Amino acid sequence: MQKPTSIGITEPLKSKPTGKSVAWIGSGTKNDNTAYGSFAEAAAVLNMKATKLEAGADPQKAARAIEQARSQGFDAVVLSGLVTSSVGPQLAELHDSGVKVVGYSTSLEGHSGPSIDFSFYSLPEARRFGGIAGDWTIADSGAAAKVLIAYPPDIAAAVAQRDGFADRLKDMCPSCEVKDLEFSFSELGGALPSRIVSAVQADPDIDYVFGTFGGVFVGVPEALRQAGLADRVKGVTVGGTPANMIQITDGNMLAASLDQGLDYTGYMVADAVARVFAGQDVPVDVYRGLDMPVQLHTADNIDFDPTKDWSGEPQDFREQFTHLWQQ
Template sequence: MAPVTAWAGPTETPTPPTDISIAVVVCSGSVSGCVRQADGVTQAGEALGWTVTRFDGKGDPVGQNQAMTQAINSGVDAIILAATDPVPLSGAIELAASRGIPVGAAGLGIAATDGVLFDVAPDYTLWGDQLGSWIVTDSGGTANFLPTVDREFPSSPAIADAMVAAVDRCDECVVQDTQQFVVTDIGNGLGQRISSALQAEPSIDYVSGAFDSAAADMVPAMGNSGLSDRVTLVSCVGAPQNLGFIRDGNIQAADVVQDDVFLGYGAVDQMIRVLSGQPLWETSGVTDDRLRYSQGAPSRLLTIDNVDEVTDQYWVAENGYVDRYLELWGVTP
């Protein structure tokens, strides 16, 4: 997939308000994508002179509710959820609304609700279709595929379901039952569990890692189980370790990457509009409500054919978005 040089984001933004305090509720401090989305919010907020405070949800609903409640009680002007599922937070989101604290999100792949005013995220269904289609092509139409999913993240089932649908369209391919896990399984036996499932069914030759932090737990376990020459893994997000697996030919062969920092900048841009009492920016040409406020969030499929085009530690969208946002906000770089 070619570099993403096109700009599908906003062309105007209201004058940003000043003296703003914003909180970021991070899904888990151990999941790189969530952390980098918070990095984007922090960078963008600090460029505006805002105060940005992070609260770690620690990868489980109890910790995320505690983080959300702490954010509300800290007296912030607004809250952004960094890939933190709002469903288990309904009570805390109602509390925020009762105190006049707007809540937005990044990296979820959900439609706006009364409680969560926007979500800035790429098209995760497209990701699943891209990865599933890649598996079919790479296998020559004979893949035996093991999907995995973490339903704590709304994006994960969207990706997994689309991947399964794409492989299912292949007449000679086989799709196994989906393996489910949660964030707290990462580093606590997840890799070995998936390796055991692969050993129990020797015909499986493709597996999804769901997302890169989980995939990074699976790859070493598969290697230690002697599966390196048999199984090919695909994943998404774009963590440096996973791009290294692709470069080294180490089990993982494809990754759909997003620029998580972009998502943070986009969420701040939408929050400027909310705090200014102006309409949210709607992405042109979008019919899926989940993408209405996405700000044209970019993504890119990386394989051995193009992974070396990523010269930084993480993929950075090639459309110069930082300078574009700062110009929209009237901030001198």
């Protein structure tokens, strides 16, 4: 409802990871890139060197990136948005070699695993985010929504958000229905808009589209408008970008977005990496997901500059983290 004033973490960092090198292996989405940019900024404050190794949503590329991180001697790896089961052998070999591994938005049910020292925003949190998007859809539709869910099956958080959304409608809205549309990253802004239009045309009862991240809606409002369907369908997403905020404020098909402060996320991941290096416990109660600043945005409450990434964290969060890191 309003910005918090504290980052929620109170224990000082025992020692800086000076000179440590960290590889960020991510999906390459707009949100992933924004979080990495903030992570790299925080890593510099911590005297770490951050490097981005692109994996996309291809398990083979992810496996090669993990092998590259091991062969190049990185001290730690951040996995962002990867289905860890698809890179299990490579991940185990990496961790066994002594490399610290921190997950962000990975396919774990908890905060750690056999080859992951700490996982931030794991599957339970992603399901909760999907469930909140489902709550909005139920309320907005008067408990009568038929929803097309568009998601990439290779992205762990996207699958979990899909499940959380669908389960919420199943449990709370007997008259609601969902229909799945799986897609690959290569279809974003290309084939995906026409596929969404085709699905809406094929089922006249579809009146909502849930895209599991903001990039799903690139080109979709325009494609629906060209097909004469723009007034029939509303969109809802998680992790909207500035382009999505403009879609919402313009009334351009997308109606709601559940958002995190991605700059803040990058600092939280950097803090987790530093605490793993220092042998300290990462404060799980702060890292559960919904203890981050989160807001459901609609046209009624976007009172910030929609051309910039939403910032819901404490205004001085950088200074608060830096203070803990310099004790």
